[in-house]
Amino acid sequence: MKTLMKSVALGVTVAALAAGAASAQTLAQVKARGTLQCGSNTGLAGFGQPDAQGNWTGLDVDFCRAVSAAIFNDPTKVKFVPLSAKDRFPALQSGEIDVLSRNTTWTMSRDAAFEFGPVVYYDGQGFLVRKKMKIGSAMELSGASICVQQGTTTELNIADYFRSKNMKYEIVAFAALDETSKAYDSGRCDAFSADASALYADRLRLANPDDHVVLPEIISKEPLGPMWRQGDSQWGDVIKWTHYAMLTAEELGINQANVDEQLKSTAPDVKRLLGTEGNFGEQIGLTKDWAYRIIKHVGNYGEVFEKNVGQNSRLKIARGVNGLWNKGGLQFAPPVR
Amino acid sequence: MSDVFYIQKEPIARLPAPSSLVGPLAWARANLFSSPANAVLSIVTLVVAVWCTWKALDFLVLSAVFSGADREACLAKNGVEPGACWAFVRDRFSFFIYGFYPVAERWRVDIFFVLLAVGVVWLLWLKAPRRDLGLIYFLVVMPVASFLLLNGASFLGLKPVDTALWGGLMVTLVVSAVAIVVSLPLGVLLALGRRSQLPVIKFFSVLYIEFVRGVPLVGMLFMANVMLPLFLPGDVSVDKLLRAVVGISLFASAYMAEVVRAGLQALPKGQYEGAMAMGLGYWQMMRLIILPQALKVTIPNIVNNYVALFKDTSLLLIVGIFDFLKAIQTASIDPQWAVATASVTGYVFAALVYFAFCHGMARYARAMEARLNAAQKR
Numbered sequence: 001m002k003t004l005m006k007s008v009a010l011g012v013t014v015a016a017l018a019a020g021a022a023s024a025q026t027l028a029q030v031k032a033r034g035t036l037q038c039g040s041n042t043g044l045a046g047f048g049q050p051d052a053q054g055n056w057t058g059l060d061v062d063f064c065r066a067v068s069a070a071i072f073n074d075p076t077k078v079k080f081v082p083l084s085a086k087d088r089f090p091a092l093q094s095g096e097i098d099v100l101s102r103n104t105t106w107t108m109s110r111d112a113a114f115e116f117g118p119v120v121y122y123d124g125q126g127f128l129v130r131k132k133m134k135i136g137s138a139m140e141l142s143g144a145s146i147c148v149q150q151g152t153t154t155e156l157n158i159a160d161y162f163r164s165k166n167m168k169y170e171i172v173a174f175a176a177l178d179e180t181s182k183a184y185d186s187g188r189c190d191a192f193s194a195d196a197s198a199l200y201a202d203r204l205r206l207a208n209p210d211d212h213v214v215l216p217e218i219i220s221k222e223p224l225g226p227m228w229r230q231g232d233s234q235w236g237d238v239i240k241w242t243h244y245a246m247l248t249a250e251e252l253g254i255n256q257a258n259v260d261e262q263l264k265s266t267a268p269d270v271k272r273l274l275g276t277e278g279n280f281g282e283q284i285g286l287t288k289d290w291a292y293r294i295i296k297h298v299g300n301y302g303e304v305f306e307k308n309v310g311q312n313s314r315l316k317i318a319r320g321v322n323g324l325w326n327k328g329g330l331q332f333a334p335p336v337r
Numbered sequence: 338m339s340d341v342f343y344i345q346k347e348p349i350a351r352l353p354a355p356s357s358l359v360g361p362l363a364w365a366r367a368n369l370f371s372s373p374a375n376a377v378l379s380i381v382t383l384v385v386a387v388w389c390t391w392k393a394l395d396f397l398v399l400s401a402v403f404s405g406a407d408r409e410a411c412l413a414k415n416g417v418e419p420g421a422c423w424a425f426v427r428d429r430f431s432f433f434i435y436g437f438y439p440v441a442e443r444w445r446v447d448i449f450f451v452l453l454a455v456g457v458v459w460l461l462w463l464k465a466p467r468r469d470l471g472l473i474y475f476l477v478v479m480p481v482a483s484f485l486l487l488n489g490a491s492f493l494g495l496k497p498v499d500t501a502l503w504g505g506l507m508v509t510l511v512v513s514a515v516a517i518v519v520s521l522p523l524g525v526l527l528a529l530g531r532r533s534q535l536p537v538i539k540f541f542s543v544l545y546i547e548f549v550r551g552v553p554l555v556g557m558l559f560m561a562n563v564m565l566p567l568f569l570p571g572d573v574s575v576d577k578l579l580r581a582v583v584g585i586s587l588f589a590s591a592y593m594a595e596v597v598r599a600g601l602q603a604l605p606k607g608q609y610e611g612a613m614a615m616g617l618g619y620w621q622m623m624r625l626i627i628l629p630q631a632l633k634v635t636i637p638n639i640v641n642n643y644v645a646l647f648k649d650t651s652l653l654l655i656v657g658i659f660d661f662l663k664a665i666q667t668a669s670i671d672p673q674w675a676v677a678t679a680s681v682t683g684y685v686f687a688a689l690v691y692f693a694f695c696h697g698m699a700r701y702a703r704a705m706e707a708r709l710n711a712a713q714k715r
Contacts, residue, residue, distance in 0.1 A: 042657055043667035045675070050659075050667060052429055054437040072374035079501055081577075082657040087563060118556065182677075204675035207413060314672035 016093065024145060025149075026098050026198050026228065026235035027285050030071060034270070035079045038064035039097040042082040045201040046309040047103050047121075056080050060101040062298055063120055063226060067099065070281075070290045071296035089114070090094045092227060100227040103197075115236055117226040118243045121332055122307075124218030124320045125157050126196035126270045127259065128203060140219035142167035145189040146209055147180050149173070154193055161219040181205060186219070195222060200315040216320070217264035237284040244333035245291035248273050251333070258297040259292060272336045282337055291336075359537065369534040369643075396420040403462075404428070411676045425679040426686045431666040436504015436659045442496060444509050445486045452479050453514065461701060463708075476518070477492035487511070500578040504659035506690070512582050512660070519586040520646070521639070524593025525632075529623065531598055543595070549591035554652055562656040581653055582648050589646050600631030601637045633709045644695045662687050 030036050040061050041048035048058040065075035081097050092100045092114065101122070105146050106116045127146070129135050138161075148154045148304045150173040162169045174180040184192035185206045194202065196218055226239050249255070252270050254262045262270055271277035275288035282288060298304060302324075308319045323329025357363055369379040398421035402411050409530065411422035426433070434444050456479045459471035487507075490498035505509070508636040530542030549557075569575070604627060612622040633640070654663035665687050670682035 043670045045670055045672045049671055053440055054432050077500060084657055087657060090563045096566050169429055201672055203673060205670050205677055
C-alpha cells in the first residue's frame with residue numbers, strides 16, 4: 001500500500017510538472033500536432049449537438065472551428081472530445097484537450113483554477129409563460145405559480161428575485177426537468193422557469209409551442225465561455241482574439257459572403273482586422289490574415305449565433321444581451337490596433 | 338371354415354378420449370379455470386395482456402409515424418396524439434449505426450460488419466467447412482483486417498479515422514467483440530492460476546480477480562479515462578476508446594475467471610488423477626481432459642457473462658464515448674426532433690436491437706448445451 005501511495009504521489013508530481021511544462025506552449029503544441037483538441041458537450045441543443053450525418057453543430061463547437069481556422073486556415077482540423085460535466089476539468093488539467101468550449105459558466109472559483117476567455121454566450125435563468133396570459137414582463141408575475149426543477153439553484157434564484165421585488169409566488173417543484181415541463185404543459189402552473197437557452201429547446205417539446213413565450217427578464221447570471229490552462233497567456237490571446245475577431249467583423253459588417261470583397265476595402269479598421277495593414281495576427285503567434293480565415297471559414301459572431309441558436313435555427317433565441325454593445329447588448333470587443 | 342362370430346378379428350377402433358380430457362377446451366379447463374380463484378386470475382391476466390398488447394401495437398405500429406423530415410411529422414394533428422415517431426429513428430439511423438464516422442468512409446464499416454458476420458457464422462455454424470481455418474480467420478485475419486479498415490492505413494490508401502469519430506452500434510460491436518474474445522482465454526488462465534500450486538502465480542491471480550471484482554465497472558472506466566491521463570506525461574496520450582476497451586476486457590476476464598473456476602471445481606478429482614495416471618503433463622491434461630469438461634459445464638454462465646458484457650458496453654456513455662445507446666439519447670435532444678415521442682421511440686429501438694443480440698447469444702448457447710449433453714441423454 002505504501003509503495004502504491006508512493007508511486008501515485010510520484011505520478012501526480014510528474015503529471016504536475018508535465019502539465020506545467022505543457023501549458024506554457026499550447027499554441028506550438030497544437031501547430032506541431034496539426035489538430036486542435038476541443039472539449040465539447042456530449043449533446044446540448046444549439047451549443048454542441050451532432051446532426052444526422054454525425055457532424056457537430058452549435059455555438060460552442062463553431063468557436064473551436066474558428067480557432068482552428070485561425071491557426072490552420074482550415075476549420076476541420078478540430079478533434080472534438082465530448083465531455084460530461086464531471087470529466088471536463090480533469091480533461092483540461094491533464095492536457096487531453098487544449099480548450100474547453102462546453103457551455104461552462106464563468107465563476108470566481110473556476111477562474112482561480114483555470115483561465116476563462118471572453119463570454120461567448122450570456123445565459124441566465126428565465127421564465128416561460130402562456131401567450132394568452134398577456135404578460136410582457138416577469139414583473140407582472142406576482143401571485144403566479146411557477147414550475148421548477150427540485151434542488152437546483154433555479155428555485156433559490158426565484159426566491160431571491162421575488163422577495164427582492166416584494167411579489168408573491170408559489171413554487172411547484174418536480175424531480176426531473178422533463179416532468180417539470182410536462183406539468184407546465186398540462187396547466188399545473190402559470191410559468192415554467194429554467195436556464196433561458198434550455199427554455200427555448202424545451203418549449204419545442206410542448207404540445208403547442210406557439211402558444212408559449214419566453215419572457216425577456218433574466219434573473220441570474222450564467223456567462224458561458226471557453227476555458228484554458230493557467231500560465232499560457234499566448235494561447236489565451238489566441239482564444240480571446242478569435243472571439244473578438246468574430247465580434248469586430250460583425251461590427252464592421254464583414255461576413256462570410258463579403259469578406260473577399262472587403263479585402264479591397266480602404267477603411268483603416270477593416271484593413272487592420274483583415275491583415276491588409278499591420279501585422280496584428282503575428283503578434284499573438286498567428287498569421288496576418290488570421291481574422292480573414294475565421295470569417296471566411298466560420299463567419300462573424302452574428303452569423304454563427306443566428307445559425308445555431310438564433311432565427312435561422314429551431315431555437316429562435318433573440319440576440320438580447322448577446323447583441324453587440326452598440327446595439328444594446330453586452331458583446332464588446334477591444335479594438336484591433 | 339367355421340363361422341365363429343364372437344371372436345373379434347380386428348381391433349375395435351379406438352374411441353377418442355372424452356372431450357373433458359383433450360382439446361383446447363379441456364386444456365383451458367385444466368390449466369386456466371381449475372378453480373374459481375384461478376378462473377378469475379386467468380381472466381384478469383388475459384384482459385391485461387390483451388389490453389397491453391393492443392396499446393403497444395397501437396403505439397408502435399397503428400398510430401405510429403413512419404416518415405417525415407422533422408418534428409412536425411410527429412406532432413399532434415387535429416388534436417390526435419400520434420404514436421411512436423419512427424421517422425426520427427429513420428432520419429438518425431445512420432448516426433445510430435456509424436456515429437461520427439465520416440460519411441465517405443462508411444463503406445469500411447459495412448465491410449467490417451460483413452467480416453464480423455462471416456467470422457461468427459464460420460465459427461458457430463457446426464457444419465461450416467474448414468472450421469480450423471475459421472478460427473485462424475476469427476482470431477488473426479479478421480481483427481487485423483478490421484483494425485486496418487476502421488482505423489485506416491495510409492499504405493493501403495485508407496484515410497486514417499480517429500477513434501474519437503467512431504460511434505453508434507459500430508463501437509458497441511467492436512468493444513463487445515474484443516472483450517468477448519479476450520475475456521475467455523484470459524479468464525481461463527486466471528482461473529488456472531488461482532488453482533495453481535505455485536504460490537506466486539496463485540497470489541497474483543487471486544489479487545487481480547478479487548481487486549477487479551471489488552471495483553464497479555463505472556469506477557474502472559472513470560479511472561481509465563480521468564485518472565490515467567493525469568499520471569501520464571502530457572505528450573503521451575493513450576487512445577480513449579482503447580483505454581475503455583482494455584478496461585472492459587480486464588473487467589470481464591476477472592468475472593470469466595470465476596465462472597471457469599466453478600467449472601474446474603465441479604469436476605471430480607478422479608478426472609485429474611486419471612489424466613495424471615495416463616502420463617499427461619499439466620497442459621496436456623488441461624487441454625485434453627479438464628477444460629473441455631469444465632467449459633461444457635459452465636456454458637450457461639459463460640454466455641450469461643457475455644450477455645451482461647454486451648449490455649455493459651452502454652456504460653461507455655458516461656466517459657463520453659458515443660456507443661449505440663448514447664447515440665440514440667443524443668439524437669433525441671436535437672431540436673429537430675424535439676417531441677415527447679421521439680425519445681421513447683429511440684429507447685424502444687435500442688431495446689429491440691439489444692434484445693436481438695442478447696437473445697441470439699442465449700439461443701445459440703442453449704442449442705450448444707443440448708448438443709454437448711447428448712452423452713447424458715438416454
